[in-house]
Amino acid sequence: MKRIGMGLVGPGFVGVHHIDAVRRLGFVDVVAIAASTEKSARAKADALGVPKAHGSYEQLIADPDVHVVHNTTPNFLHVPVIKAALARRKHVVSDKPLAMTANDARDLWRAAEQAGVVHAVTFNYRGNPLVQQAREMIAAGDVGPVHFIHGGYLQDWLIEATDFSWRLEPEKGGASSAVADIGSHWCDLVQHVAGQRIVEVLADLTTVIGTRMKPSGSVEAFAKGAGDRREPFTMQSEDLATLLVRFDGGAKGAVNVGQVCAGHKNDLWFEINGARASLGWRQERQNELWIGRRESASGILPKDPSLLMPGARKYAHLPGGHQEAWADAFCNVMRDIYAFIADGRTMSELRPPAFATFEDGYHAACIVDAVLESHRRGGAWTAVRERVAV
Numbered sequence: 001m002k003r004i005g006m007g008l009v010g011p012g013f014v015g016v017h018h019i020d021a022v023r024r025l026g027f028v029d030v031v032a033i034a035a036s037t038e039k040s041a042r043a044k045a046d047a048l049g050v051p052k053a054h055g056s057y058e059q060l061i062a063d064p065d066v067h068v069v070h071n072t073t074p075n076f077l078h079v080p081v082i083k084a085a086l087a088r089r090k091h092v093v094s095d096k097p098l099a100m101t102a103n104d105a106r107d108l109w110r111a112a113e114q115a116g117v118v119h120a121v122t123f124n125y126r127g128n129p130l131v132q133q134a135r136e137m138i139a140a141g142d143v144g145p146v147h148f149i150h151g152g153y154l155q156d157w158l159i160e161a162t163d164f165s166w167r168l169e170p171e172k173g174g175a176s177s178a179v180a181d182i183g184s185h186w187c188d189l190v191q192h193v194a195g196q197r198i199v200e201v202l203a204d205l206t207t208v209i210g211t212r213m214k215p216s217g218s219v220e221a222f223a224k225g226a227g228d229r230r231e232p233f234t235m236q237s238e239d240l241a242t243l244l245v246r247f248d249g250g251a252k253g254a255v256n257v258g259q260v261c262a263g264h265k266n267d268l269w270f271e272i273n274g275a276r277a278s279l280g281w282r283q284e285r286q287n288e289l290w291i292g293r294r295e296s297a298s299g300i301l302p303k304d305p306s307l308l309m310p311g312a313r314k315y316a317h318l319p320g321g322h323q324e325a326w327a328d329a330f331c332n333v334m335r336d337i338y339a340f341i342a343d344g345r346t347m348s349e350l351r352p353p354a355f356a357t358f359e360d361g362y363h364a365a366c367i368v369d370a371v372l373e374s375h376r377r378g379g380a381w382t383a384v385r386e387r388v389a390v
């Protein structure tokens, strides 16, 4: 198989997992890293065993050995990095959110289509075997018509006023914080599993911690020991949200999103209720799928490949009882994207399910825009305004 060269821009918290995931595929070479300076890029490249270090994303994108550009920079850099990659007709794998506004996301989607390259957004929870099992069961009609989709995405890493991230600065993270950062994962996931799109939202956004103490230096996500020099920062975005949602297939939904909820680490969960059965999945117990029934016992389906439907089985790589986790699901997403690239496919062809595109990133950005508008209007039902053609 022809080897594929991968270059990564933004080697912070999640960038390392992009590198780890593509290395596990066996036919991808991580050839270069770009950071904000050549020194920091070299330090990261040495630590991760990557041959080339570039002091700017432009240099990495111009590198002829880089065929696929991964973008794991802070949100405000997504547009310039991706546009530069598309200008050189490189395939792009971007982390979410694709852009800070729906208009920007749409521009990137259009530019990627015009460049004729493969474009992907890492909505990585799609890569879990039991997420795919739930999706297959719903598509096969096992659950019956779906009428209710609810859940949450709660974390506690921003509970202290001294907790800080570029995510909280509107010009770096965007106008929405918790909803764009993690609520977007939940929305993508349940739409993917249920096969219904969110078309209307009603949002109640809250800023629990109104003033935070911002460190003077730059801080990578989840980094400890930010130093003692801090200045007060008035929060403008939400750290807690309740959303009601309506789906185009007729289902109603509700989700709580928050990053100030003690004891919840990465607590993404959903429950889907249909006419014949319910399905429930929790990221922190991702090897179990709850199946709820009225006429017989409810139970847990374990992540055992021999018990999964064929479409879901290929996302499980270990026998039952051998736990698979976040990084394995991430790798499944990369496998779907890179198999598509390796086969020389184009975006008009059928894609494997864990592969989310810039169109999905654009739809996620439209939901975030609608959430902000709904809140501004005092919690009014607001349509997710999506212009379909690019």
Ligand SMILES: NC(=O)c1ccc[n+]([C@@H]2O[C@H](COP(=O)([O-])OP(=O)(O)OC[C@H]3O[C@@H](n4cnc5c(N)ncnc54)[C@H](O)[C@@H]3O)[C@@H](O)[C@H]2O)c1
Pocket: 009, 010, 011, 012, 013, 014, 015, 034, 035, 036, 056, 057, 071, 072, 073, 074, 075, 077, 095, 096, 097, 122, 123, 124, 181, 219, 220, 221
């Ligand atoms: N899919 C997921 O589950 C997931 C998880 C975490 C983060 N993310 C997304 O990934 C992106 C990065 O988040 P993170 O948590 O890794 O942030 P981070 O702050 O830990 O890492 C960002 C990296 O970008 C580097 N950087 C800054 N300016 C740069 C420049 N001009 N050129 C090159 N590199 C530059 C920083 O030095 C840092 O290494 C965000 O868009 C975030 O939403 C996704």
